[in-house]
Amino acid sequence: MNFDAYARTGVDLVNARLDDLDDLRAVFPEEHGWMRDEVAERDVAAFRRAQKRLRDVFEFGSAGRDADAVTELNSLLENYPVQPRISGHDAKDWHMHVTSRGASVSAEYLAGAVWGLSVWLCEYGSARFGLCADDRCGNVYLDTSSNCCRRFCSERCATRSHVAAHRARKRAAVEAKTPAPVELTVAEMAPASVG
Numbered sequence: 001m002n003f004d005a006y007a008r009t010g011v012d013l014v015n016a017r018l019d020d021l022d023d024l025r026a027v028f029p030e031e032h033g034w035m036r037d038e039v040a041e042r043d044v045a046a047f048r049r050a051q052k053r054l055r056d057v058f059e060f061g062s063a064g065r066d067a068d069a070v071t072e073l074n075s076l077l078e079n080y081p082v083q084p085r086i087s088g089h090d091a092k093d094w095h096m097h098v099t100s101r102g103a104s105v106s107a108e109y110l111a112g113a114v115w116g117l118s119v120w121l122c123e124y125g126s127a128r129f130g131l132c133a134d135d136r137c138g139n140v141y142l143d144t145s146s147n148c149c150r151r152f153c154s155e156r157c158a159t160r161s162h163v164a165a166h167r168a169r170k171r172a173a174v175e176a177k178t179p180a181p182v183e184l185t186v187a188e189m190a191p192a193s194v195g
């Protein structure tokens, strides 16, 4: 089983909007097109519940709460057990499913996602479960950087955040050069600019 691909389905779910059934359908990867056809309204609530619990795992991991991340994943593994089975939707493309025949779409998707994230944690450690440092974003990610230093979910967030920080520094520099206010506090009486 490609646990890495399954782990990524967990990330995709946590980062997804789940307002309605169409949002949920958009979460399923291309190779699981059957899920789009079979998913039902009742699955939305199950996905939302699991989404919250999976987010907790990332929050525990990124906060250094390793034991809590493991406890939550073990509890999720109990709720969404893996039961491998060979399946073929039109009997010529045999492939693995991770739940038994007749299982709901939520059971199938979540068993795979939870399994993938659990193996990922054992392989790389919970410290590599990350929350985007841009607080307007809120996305989670799996840190695959060589030195475990990733802080953003995407290039987009990293760039946006760096641009904002750059502008803030520039603004601060401009303000430091403007004439001193009439009423000076002790701190403001220090020389406004050096060099």
Ligand SMILES: [Zn+2]
Pocket: 034, 087, 088, 089, 095, 096, 097
């Ligand atoms: Zn299938």
Ligand SMILES: [Zn+2]
Pocket: 132, 133, 134, 137, 138, 139, 152, 153, 154, 157
């Ligand atoms: Zn982000």
